[in-house]
Amino acid sequence: MKRRNFVTRTALGSLSMLIGTDIVFGNTMPKDYNPLALQDPDPFKMFNKDRGMEVLNDKPWNIEAKAHLLDDKITPNTSMFLRNNGLIPENIDASTWTLTIDGESVSKSKTYSLADLKTKFPQYTYQLTLECGGNGRSEFDPPAKGNQWTVGAVSCANWTGIRLRDLLDDVGINNDAVYIGYHAADVHLSRDPKKEPISRGAPMPKVMQDETLIAFKMNGEDIPLAHGYPLRLVAGGWPASVSGKWINRISVRNIIHDGTKMTGTAYRVPCNPVAPGEKVKDEDMCIIESMPVKSLITYPKTGATIKDGKVLNIRGHAWAGELEILKMEYSIDFGATWKTCNLEKPANRLAWQHFTAEVSFPKKGYYEVWAKATDSMGISQPMLLPGWNPKGYLNNACHRIAIKVV
Ligand SMILES: Nc1nc2c(c(=O)[nH]1)N[C@H]1C(S)=C(S)[C@@H](COP(=O)(O)O)O[C@H]1N2
Numbered sequence: 001m002k003r004r005n006f007v008t009r010t011a012l013g014s015l016s017m018l019i020g021t022d023i024v025f026g027n028t029m030p031k032d033y034n035p036l037a038l039q040d041p042d043p044f045k046m047f048n049k050d051r052g053m054e055v056l057n058d059k060p061w062n063i064e065a066k067a068h069l070l071d072d073k074i075t076p077n078t079s080m081f082l083r084n085n086g087l088i089p090e091n092i093d094a095s096t097w098t099l100t101i102d103g104e105s106v107s108k109s110k111t112y113s114l115a116d117l118k119t120k121f122p123q124y125t126y127q128l129t130l131e132c133g134g135n136g137r138s139e140f141d142p143p144a145k146g147n148q149w150t151v152g153a154v155s156c157a158n159w160t161g162i163r164l165r166d167l168l169d170d171v172g173i174n175n176d177a178v179y180i181g182y183h184a185a186d187v188h189l190s191r192d193p194k195k196e197p198i199s200r201g202a203p204m205p206k207v208m209q210d211e212t213l214i215a216f217k218m219n220g221e222d223i224p225l226a227h228g229y230p231l232r233l234v235a236g237g238w239p240a241s242v243s244g245k246w247i248n249r250i251s252v253r254n255i256i257h258d259g260t261k262m263t264g265t266a267y268r269v270p271c272n273p274v275a276p277g278e279k280v281k282d283e284d285m286c287i288i289e290s291m292p293v294k295s296l297i298t299y300p301k302t303g304a305t306i307k308d309g310k311v312l313n314i315r316g317h318a319w320a321g322e323l324e325i326l327k328m329e330y331s332i333d334f335g336a337t338w339k340t341c342n343l344e345k346p347a348n349r350l351a352w353q354h355f356t357a358e359v360s361f362p363k364k365g366y367y368e369v370w371a372k373a374t375d376s377m378g379i380s381q382p383m384l385l386p387g388w389n390p391k392g393y394l395n396n397a398c399h400r401i402a403i404k405v406v
């Protein structure tokens, strides 16, 4: 009698353990069969995310934080939003990973191993704010297509790596360089190897800043796979789409980089304000650079209650792209009057700043606490919504939490 290829006892034991109960007819289950109970991936476990985060999409994976999950001064992986345009690369081997610098504006392209990058150049660590250009998109009316981010597509982690500038100095770049474009190992949703999910970049002045890093560590450890392991471009203060994950090639271009999601309407807003719903021609759309002034109340959680007569301690963060926050205010009367918050200096340029305030309420009832930051150019957040734009970018409206005094 021919022996059927059944699952072994030990394999059965470990499968039962993963499922959490006995597989009753396990002895007749085919070898290498993956029980359905284990086929439904648990994104929170897979990406080590807080279970309070919100999954917006699973193909590709897009997950956002809630304001109260961003209470840490430095964002841990567990509450860092995840934004993917394609499929996360699998089977990455850091020991054979290389980064090639090429393009029209280098005389001779050069390829580096990870070990080269880590040993040949000085290393720097900065706290860098990364906010998705589409953060806040869900509030626009008429609505814009794309992930309906609310407030949680922002993070400020500690990134360690080498300066992109030092690397480009080593390669030698020509005077006609205007832009860099990154290329990465993630896979297009169609699985067509000729298509890239995203290939964006930055103009040379941004590239040459001290804080623009080719990073290999996040919060002191290897970058988590989903956030770009083993190598990531990090350009704080600009739309996070500039910060390419899993990068293996950087092209130094003599034109504005024309990779996937650099052209058309992607990551662009009307160069001049338009009416809600208005059609805008491609040539009237401008590339988003520095992100606008914004803030988030991270404590307490919206919906909190407090006893009458008690002071409410609020706290949060504020950031303004390339600029610094000069003033932080809160209002408990829907923006009619504002009081000043305590505001810390940033740990370094492009890091978010922390604020606190002691809020008193005149009597029992329902309140909203609104927060408003002002940047070093004197520009403040709009109270409810900024100007509408076709793709729903750059919503930097005041963050608001509901409070009941009982
Ligand atoms: N290779 C690659 N890099 C990428 C992306 C991507 O899909 N592929 N998404 C970009 C976008 S749109 C954002 S908002 C950030 C998100 O970074 P995070 O997932 O680490 O939070 O990564 C950027 N870098």
Ligand SMILES: [Mo]
Pocket (backbone or CB within 6 Å): 083, 131, 132, 133, 134, 239, 240, 241
């Ligand atoms: Mo993004």
